[in-house]
Amino acid sequence: MERDLRSQSRPARRPRQDPARPGSQDSRRQRLIARAFQHHLLRLFRRSTMLIRNRTHYAVAAALVAALALAGCKKKEEPAPTPPPAAETPAPAPAPAEPAPAPAATASVASVDLGSAIGADKKVTAAATSFKPKDTIYASISTSTSDPAATVPTKLGAKWTFQDGQTVHEEPVADVQATNGGVTAFQINSPKGFPEGKYKVEITQDGNVVQTKEFDVKK
The missing domain is CATH 1.20.5 (Single alpha-helices involved in coiled-coils or other helix-helix interfaces)
Known part of the structure; x- marks a missing residue:
């Protein structure tokens, strides 16, 4: 009987797990x-x-x-860059100034001399301011010019008057080529003789009175 019991199969045993060790659980x-x-x-x-x-x-x-x-x-x-200034074209050199034309020469009456005689150059040779009734009376007119070398055309005249302005004689205007130091002569006379008294001669240039001279006539 014991054999029979032993021969019977026994249930398989499960392997028992070892209880975890306290040290191994902590480390895990x-x-x-x-x-x-x-x-x-x-x-x-x-x-x-x-x-x-x-x-x-x-x-x-x-x-x-x-x-x-x-x-x-x-x-x-940043402002825009300033463009460089344009190159200025140099202004043309001014043309040399033309010399101003020389002013035209002018003529004037320098002096008036009275006398009873004149020479070939028309200058008075016997100066006087008092004359005889039948004397020929000369007026010698000297001219001058602004340019000593110039000859200037001008017009000269002479008007002779007696005491109260009565015209004794008036010379026709003469066209003269005046020079520096040139002389022009005018004259009057009376075959019957001039009345005694005060006289005057007026010298004109281009229509203007420029010189006067007084004289007298007596016996």
């Missing part, structure tokens, strides 16, 4: 905690790296934007 827990902490640190590191990169990108982008804005401001503020 520590490893798990360490691994979790490592994973946590790794995630934090990755996040911080991403944040740093993002911040760096933001900073770089901000710097670029600021630089572009500053460059734009400078471009707006």
Whole structure:
């Protein structure tokens, strides 16, 4: 009977698990905690790296934007470059001034001399201011010119008057080529003789009285 009982199959025995040792459980827990902490640190590191990169990108982008804005401001503020002044065409040299024409020479009556006789040069040879009734009375007129070498055409005349302005004789106007020192002579006489009294001769040039001389006639 015992054999029969022994020969009967026995249920298979399950292997018994060894109860965990307190020391081994603590070490395993520590490893798990360490691994979790490592994973946590790794995630934090990755996040911080991403944040740093993002911040760096933001900073770089901000710097670029600021630089572009500053460059734009400078471009707006900087005035346009002043173009170089155009080369001035030199003014043509003034033409040399032509010498002013010399003023035309003029003639004038320099002196009037009275006398009873004149020479070949028409100058008085016997000067007098008192004459006889039948004397020939001469008026010798000397001319001068502004240019001593010039000959100036002019008109000379003589008018003889008696005391109250009565005209005794008026010479026709003579066209004269006046020179410097030239002489022109006029004369009057009376076959019957001049009445006694005061006389005057007026010398005209170009119609204007320029000289007068007074004289008298007496016996």
